[in-house]
Amino acid sequence: MNKLRNILIILFYLTGIPFLRRIMLNKPLLRIWCLHDIKESEVGKFEEKVKYLKSKYNIISIDDFKSNNLDKKKLNILFTFDDGYSNWLEYILPVLDKYSIKALFFINDDFKEYSSLLTEKGHTLGGHSMSHKYLTKINDEELNQEVAGSVPSDYFAYPFGDKKSYNKEVINKVSENYKYAFSIIPGFNNKKSNSYKLHRDSLDVDTPNWIFNLWFKGCYDFKKWI
Numbered sequence: 233m234n235k236l237r238n239i240l241i242i243l244f245y246l247t248g249i250p251f252l253r254r255i256m257l258n259k260p261l262l263r264i265w266c267l268h269d270i271k272e273s274e275v276g277k278f279e280e281k282v283k284y285l286k287s288k289y290n291i292i293s294i295d296d297f298k299s300n301n302l303d304k305k306k307l308n309i310l311f312t313f314d315d316g317y318s319n320w321l322e323y324i325l326p327v328l329d330k331y332s333i334k335a336l337f338f339i340n341d342d343f344k345e346y347s348s349l350l351t352e353k354g355h356t357l358g359g360h361s362m363s364h365k366y367l368t369k370i371n372d373e374e375l376n377q378e379v380a381g382s383v384p385s386d387y388f389a390y391p392f393g394d395k396k397s398y399n400k401e402v403i404n405k406v407s408e409n410y411k412y413a414f415s416i417i418p419g420f421n422n423k424k425s426n427s428y429k430l431h432r433d434s435l436d437v438d439t440p441n442w443i444f445n446l447w448f449k450g451c452y453d454f455k456k457w458i
């Protein structure tokens with residue numbers, strides 16, 4: 233699956249379209265990395281990736297995002313984590329701390345009891361619904377519960393995050409409770425982006441650096457048009 237994806241990424245890169253697109257897009261540009269859990273065996277890979285990204289890009293916090301404190305020359309990267317895994321505390325937080333990175337954690341209801349362990353380290357919480365259902369497949373009452381009952385925050389990530397995970401009704405409900413909402417459809421974010429359709433890049437830690445590099449250049453952004 234990833235092999236085919238990687239071939240498509242290279243082919244799209246070779247067309248020159250991503251390059252031209254990047255020139256045309258309004259700067260500054262932001263890519264948002266979306267991660268889930270990390271296994272013990274992947275902690276080293278995660279740290280390597282953090283080091284690599286830090287050496288190449290401008291890593292920002294959600295406060296930088298909010299105040300538009302972004303680099304116009306370098307690509308800006310925001311770290312986000314979804315769902316809620318107790319291994320975040322053991323494997324992810326020490327690495328983020330070591331590299332002074334402040335991340336945004338979108339959590340479900342069952343992780344709320346651990347949430348203070350994230351905020352006391354300076355990280356930010358976002359809503360991810362109560363029980364991680366497709367918000368487009370539930371009735372109005374359930375939709376209200378899932379969204380309004382989630383973590384109070386300015387930020388919300390649609391469960392699943394694909395094209396089918398939100399629609400007009402879902403966005404309306406989310407906008408009553410949150411200022412920004414995030415998908416996992418890859419793409420650049422800038423001032424012109426729709427605040428309720430922000431793009432994120434769901435890439436595993438064992439993805440090679442060259443794929444990260446091409447991906448963040450927009451070489452997989454054709455996915456949002458198909």
Ligand SMILES: [Zn+2]
Nearest residue numbers: 314315391392
């Ligand atoms: Zn999720």
